Amino acid sequence: MEYILWNREEFDIVYNCTGINVNDIPIEQRRYPIAAIICIILGCIYYFNWSSLLFFTFLTYFVGCCGLFFWACECSADLILGINRCLEMAFPKIARKLFHNNRVYIWITFCTLHGLYWLLFCHPVIFSGILFEVSYEPLIGYIPFRMDLFERDIFEISIHNTILAIGSPLIYTLFGLCLYFKIKEMTTRVTKDEIMVFIQVFIISMLNTAEGLAYTYKFKYPDSGFWLTIIAHFSW
Template identity: 35%
Template sequence: MELFLFKHQEYERLYNCTNLVIDSIPIENRRLTIEALINLILGVIYFLLYLPCLYSIWKQHWKNDCYTILLYIGIVDLGWNRDVFCSYPTLIYIVGTFVNCFWVAETSADLVLAFNRCIQIISPSIAKFLFKGMRTYIWLLFCTLYALYCMFFVNPVLFSGIYFAWFFYPFVGYREDYGEFVFDQLPSYHDVSVAILSPLIYLIFAIALVIKSKKSIITPNQAPTQYFSISRLEKMVFLQVFSLSLLNTTECLFYIIMQYTTQQKWMTILAEFLWQVFLFHIHGFPPIIYLTLNKTIREDCLILLKKLKNINKDPPSNVVNVMVTPFNANS
């Protein structure tokens, strides 16, 4: 955004579409109708599911710092938006800056959430010291400031209809020579950090959970016998965070590879679907996970649904029936 607003001459040098003929690649090779339709339908479904979940999370975030971070992530999720760059250069450039912002804010908050959950298991007293009250908002403020920096000072990702994905290079599919185009390294460092730290934190979380679940049985005349007691819910949480952190790692690595290698269409489409559909905390899947695994959110959503049904069914209670008698002038 800095180039576009304050260094427009440099922007025109790097993003000039004057000598590029868009139709040199036929439109049928730039349009993936089925993939776009699937994304649209899933996006509407996930959006509608997310709204009641956010209502429940908003209710709970006053009581628990974890829900405050989830609320931040949920709001960022709902801000995501969806030709090649030279079709609408200004629009795609501006949208790309927001994509940068939302991606960085959301993945940073993911790491904060993972750290919060891990510390909560290892040492509740340290977790209370780090996240009690307004301190949670300080963590999220750092995520927001970092995201705003990337929005204004990092070259944005730009959507390509050829590969159905986002790239930093504006002429992907048309010009293979990057020429003088300079890639910002910060997004790559960020993605590598997320790809490494996310599974690492959740691995520590899983180990801490197992250690904390270890119990001892003491029987007469026998040495204490140790065993592990992990509830079904804890097993589901572990499976959830392991699977989704693995997807998060895969997604970040895919996008790093895509930016610096010859693009394979299957890889870019897979990465895009991972990005939009499957990743935990990122785009569509969170409400399904919340409704499946979180009893509090599920019950709040059911209560909200019942209230909405009652509003439509129950007639207003303050209606007064008035009988009108015709006026007779001869009486």
């Protein structure tokens, strides 16, 4: 949001659509009916498949900011939840000191502040109906990717997603080991709910990891293919 609120000169450089004709790209290359039908089934809004920055500049910008905000909040919450699950399983006293009662609001505040950094001080990711993906380049498909404008953003999100890709599997591997040893030593103390929680958070973690890796690769190599985009899109 920094660019639309306080840095309008750079906002106009990046997002100005003057001279771009949406009809230069045939409609056949800008629609994905199968993917759109899947989005309808999942509750997504169909018009995102044909709308673009050229029609709703400020709305698309705002949606991109919100998407980046929720992505950052979710990733940090995912890692914190994994740490919490490990501590609850292996060191319950430490878990109570760090997470129980009102202390949980400290972690929620941390996740929110992390998301606000991405919301306020980074270029948003913009949905492209041409490629059916989100990208830092709002005019992708019409002009070449302007790497010089988004180099810092790509570097930061690559670091962010790499930490997620390494940290999330590592945490849940430790969680699995804790669960295994607890089952081995005290079978009667492991409840079905604990096992189901492990399965749930592990699946969510792996989907987050897959999405992060896929989009990091896409940001580095924009021409890496449509199906990688689909994997990233629906993992999210």
